[in-house]
Amino acid sequence: DYGCGFGEISWFFSREGYNIECCDISSYCIERAKTLGLNACLCSELINSSKKYDIIFINNAFFYVHPEYRKNLLTIIHSKLNPSGKLYIFDEPDYTKRKLLNMSKLRYIITSLFPVYQQEMAGFFNKPKETQTYGLSCGFKNVQVIDSWCAYRSHFIFYK
Numbered sequence: 001d002y003g004c005g006f007g008e009i010s011w012f013f014s015r016e017g018y019n020i021e022c023c024d025i026s027s028y029c030i031e032r033a034k035t036l037g038l039n040a041c042l043c044s045e046l047i048n049s050s051k052k053y054d055i056i057f058i059n060n061a062f063f064y065v066h067p068e069y070r071k072n073l074l075t076i077i078h079s080k081l082n083p084s085g086k087l088y089i090f091d092e093p094d095y096t097k098r099k100l101l102n103m104s105k106l107r108y109i110i111t112s113l114f115p116v117y118q119q120e121m122a123g124f125f126n127k128p129k130e131t132q133t134y135g136l137s138c139g140f141k142n143v144q145v146i147d148s149w150c151a152y153r154s155h156f157i158f159y160k
Helices: 008-015 027-034 043-048 067-080 095-101 105-113 128-137
Strands: 021-024 039-042 053-059 081-093 116-118 142-147 153-159
Touching: 021 027, 021 043, 027 039, 039 043, 043 067, 053 067, 067 081, 067 128, 067 153, 095 105, 105 116, 128 142, 128 153
Parallel strands: 021 039, 053 081
Antiparallel strands: 081 153, 142 153
């Protein structure tokens, strides 16, 4: 669970018997995740480890990665997956669906120039075609975009 926050989703999978590790960029979040009994570390520790994973997922967190650094992160995650591994990215604010947010005309125009989803938290819209192109250029064989339960968001599955 890359970008686990306090670890609630990891905790659920752990309780269901899955062997799960989680990471976040916040040491405060990691300490909270550890109180749930989770194997949690900073994302930098995971990136620097030699471990390989069958599945890596990012839930509601990839949009915090500045678009300039997304390709780099996808390259790193690709290197951390086993040969038939998958990356799941869930609930990304989708740039192509931003009209569904009923934002003002001014904000719509501004987000056309600067694709910022949450300016107060530095979150960015995800451009699905761009993300697919990044994934394929990083070595993923296929990238699938799926509609989310939330009308203005999308999910991604990257197949190694």
